[in-house]
Amino acid sequence: MPEQTKTPPPCCVPTRARATALKLSQKASLARERVTVGDTTDMIELPGGEFLMGTEDRDGFPADGEGPIRRVTLTPFFVDMYPVRNRDFAQFVQATGYITEAERFGWSFVFAGDLPDGGRGIGAEDSVPGVDWWKRIAGANWQAPEGPGSDVSSRPDHPVVQVSWNDAAAYARWAGKRLPTEAEWEYAARGGLEQNTYPWGDELTPGGLHQCNIWQGTFPAVNTAEDGFASTAPVDAYPPNGYGIFSAVGNVWEWCADWFDPVHHQSATTVDPVGPSSGTTRVMKGGSYLCHATYCNRYRVAARSSNTPDSATSNIGFRCVRDCL
Amino acid sequence: MRLSRGLEMDAPNAGGMEPARLQRLAVSNLVQRTLLLQRAAASGLRVTAAEADAERLRLWGSSSNTVCGTGVRDAIVEDLLVQRASADITRHVPRPGRSQCEEFYRRNGKLFDFPEAVRTQHIVCNIHTPVDEHRANEVMKLASDRLAAGLSFSRVADQYSDCKGVGGSLGWVMRGEMVPIFEDVVFALPVGTRSAVFRTEFGLHIAHVSEHRSAGRTPFEKVRMEIAKRLHEEARKSLLSQTLLQMERESQIFVMEEDEHA
Numbered sequence: 048m049p050e051q052t053k054t055p056p057p058c059c060v061p062t063r064a065r066a067t068a069l070k071l072s073q074k075a076s077l078a079r080e081r082v083t084v085g086d087t088t089d090m091i092e093l094p095g096g097e098f099l100m101g102t103e104d105r106d107g108f109p110a111d112g113e114g115p116i117r118r119v120t121l122t123p124f125f126v127d128m129y130p131v132r133n134r135d136f137a138q139f140v141q142a143t144g145y146i147t148e149a150e151r152f153g154w155s156f157v158f159a160g161d162l163p164d165g166g167r168g169i170g171a172e173d174s175v176p177g178v179d180w181w182k183r184i185a186g187a188n189w190q191a192p193e194g195p196g197s198d199v200s201s202r203p204d205h206p207v208v209q210v211s212w213n214d215a216a217a218y219a220r221w222a223g224k225r226l227p228t229e230a231e232w233e234y235a236a237r238g239g240l241e242q243n244t245y246p247w248g249d250e251l252t253p254g255g256l257h258q259c260n261i262w263q264g265t266f267p268a269v270n271t272a273e274d275g276f277a278s279t280a281p282v283d284a285y286p287p288n289g290y291g292i293f294s295a296v297g298n299v300w301e302w303c304a305d306w307f308d309p310v311h312h313q314s315a316t317t318v319d320p321v322g323p324s325s326g327t328t329r330v331m332k333g334g335s336y337l338c339h340a341t342y343c344n345r346y347r348v349a350a351r352s353s354n355t356p357d358s359a360t361s362n363i364g365f366r367c368v369r370d371c372l
Numbered sequence: 373m374r375l376s377r378g379l380e381m382d383a384p385n386a387g388g389m390e391p392a393r394l395q396r397l398a399v400s401n402l403v404q405r406t407l408l409l410q411r412a413a414a415s416g417l418r419v420t421a422a423e424a425d426a427e428r429l430r431l432w433g434s435s436s437n438t439v440c441g442t443g444v445r446d447a448i449v450e451d452l453l454v455q456r457a458s459a460d461i462t463r464h465v466p467r468p469g470r471s472q473c474e475e476f477y478r479r480n481g482k483l484f485d486f487p488e489a490v491r492t493q494h495i496v497c498n499i500h501t502p503v504d505e506h507r508a509n510e511v512m513k514l515a516s517d518r519l520a521a522g523l524s525f526s527r528v529a530d531q532y533s534d535c536k537g538v539g540g541s542l543g544w545v546m547r548g549e550m551v552p553i554f555e556d557v558v559f560a561l562p563v564g565t566r567s568a569v570f571r572t573e574f575g576l577h578i579a580h581v582s583e584h585r586s587a588g589r590t591p592f593e594k595v596r597m598e599i600a601k602r603l604h605e606e607a608r609k610s611l612l613s614q615t616l617l618q619m620e621r622e623s624q625i626f627v628m629e630e631d632e633h634a
Contacts, residue, residue: 061494
């Protein structure tokens with residue numbers, strides 16, 4: 048058999064398989080959900096157009112599918128200035144009587160460092176081998192993010208957490224909005240800058256000033272909270288990006304509408320891309336207050352992660368988008 | 373439940389499998405893994421901390437995972453022990469002889485057939501929107517001019533193609549791999565020549581062909597080692613599977629049901 052010499056990236060090769068994938072993704076893009084009824088208060092209208100998505104930076108994680116860099120075209124849309132706050136989610140629950148998945152399961156995951164005594168007093172259980180800083184806490188949910196004894200009355204402007212992808216999608220439907228595609232999220236988070244690492248530029252703390260809520264210290268034992276927060280922060284704790292978007296990276300991971308796949312985008316359309324048609328986990332973007340350069344360097348705008356749609360933790364939230372009329 | 377990597381068996385695709393079947397498979401894997409771990413202990417097989425660290429580095433590599441809990445380390449040690457117990461059981465499996473390999477080649481000749489192929493490079497300008505169309509035409513005109521002026525195809529590809537960095541190389545392109553329009557062009561191109569600008573569903577291309585090979589069958593001598601390796605591996609797997617079956621028969625195994633939400 049003839050030898051293959053150099054291997055070009057899949058997006059460079061005009062294969063039949065790629066043609067099929069491209070056609071399917073174009074269909075999916077045309078059939079994507081469009082929502083134009085939600086209130087646009089506290090939303091920013093973004094002009095859409097072209098932007099460079101992804102990264103090939105050496106600090107990134109190629110296995111996550113952060114690259115290759117591709118020119119993506121988006122239709123204009125509105126995006127929430129802030130992640131959905133506890134006060135917003137409370138209105139939804141009050142209006143609909145919605146019960147979140149964590150409430151139905153009767154437990155959720157809480158970061159051990161957020162628990163007064165590592166959770167021993169409230170029966171914390173280890174349930175994730177290898178990541179023993181996550182504790183399974185009975186009674187943890189959006190109203191009691193750290194389980195029994197905790198509540199959100201003192202943090203109405205913090206992002207809601209302990210919400211699954213399904214909960215987030217239910218909220219978005221109620222609000223007349225939808226969850227952003229990954230491309231919409233990244234475009235909004237970049238704030239008009241081209242190929243910068245963070246929403247504000249390439250330097251993590253320009254002039255020594257913290258721009259987002261992440262981990263300082265030694266993960267997972269010591270969080271020195273030099274950025275002012277050991278756990279979640281109010282959504283407007285730091286300056287917005289060039290588009291006026293607050294809290295795009297750090298603070299809480301944000302659910303996106305797309306199913307996660309590390310290679311799908313290499314063969315898919317770059318015009319209003321929507322992710323694969325099925326999957327097991329949904330995309331999350333932005334990193335959280337638990338991210339640190341040595342552990343989870345994913346508070347970069349191009350970074351991506353995922354979780355199952357019924358998962359909830361004390362560091363995952365979301366924001367919504369809405370289509371323009 | 374994680375399927376055991378250490379057993380070196382082909383992990384079946386769990387997608388779409390009935391839950392009951394998937395559970396049986398998971399239980400069977402767990403039982404076999406446990407038996408192999410017991411065998412490793414009985415044979416005095418060990419994994420040092422340094423070996424476990426080296427394996428973690430090999431598997432996880434990046435600096436993003438420098439903080440691993442004890443659960444991860446334990447799982448790595450167990451995987452290595454399972455691998456070593458498997459290797460120990462199969463250490464006397466003989467390597468296949470030449471005649472066995474020849475027999476395999478005779479019976480499975482089609483496995484070694486290769487299709488017609490051309491060594492190809494291309495310059496591509498992807499077209500996703502009407503705006504791209506105009507840009508692609510402009511870029512292709514510039515690229516054509518540079519090629520006509522005598523610049524090398526690789527250099528022009530790296531300068532003008534949407535896929536830079538590999539000199540436009542697609543390596544060996546086999547019949548049946550690429551979209552039909554692309555294949556029609558490249559399989560008809562005389563060696564050492566390039567095409568005019570043409571269009572596929574991806575965008576505009578210029579292709580260059582540097583070699584053309586007819587379909588054929590790889591000679592036995594070139595695949596002999598590959599066949600020997602394959603036959604040896606199959607024999608090892610077969611012995612391992614028989615041994616595990618025997619060990620299961622000689623063991624007392626209780627499968628405890630777990631609370632669904634535990």
